Amino acid sequence: MEGVLMDLLLNDILHLSQEEIxxxxxxxxxxxxxxxxxxxxxxxxxxxxxxxNGTCKDCSY
Known part of the structure; x- marks a missing residue:
């Protein structure tokens, strides 16, 4: 497969359901x-x- 680029999606690795997403x-x-x-x-x-709860204000935007 030399020279062939393939997309790798995050969910290809995580396998999350739509609800989990x-x-x-x-x-x-x-x-x-x-x-x-x-x-x-x-x-x-x-x-x-x-x-x-997502209330950790100083560790995310």
Whole structure:
């Protein structure tokens, strides 16, 4: 298959149902500014309730 480009969709890997897609939030590995704290580290410091409710304001946009 040399020279053939194929699209790879995220759901080709995750295999989410339409319901799971509607109830999902995907964040990429980002950090605060150049060399700043990774958002994942901020997210890990919050309670499970805040994560489940999406109220972890300082770890996402």
């Amino acid at each position: 509607k109830n999902s939030k995907i964040e990429f590995n980002m950090q605060v500014g150049s060399g700043g704290q990774p958002f994942l580290d901020r997210w890990l410091k919050h309670s499970e309730g805040e994560k489940a």
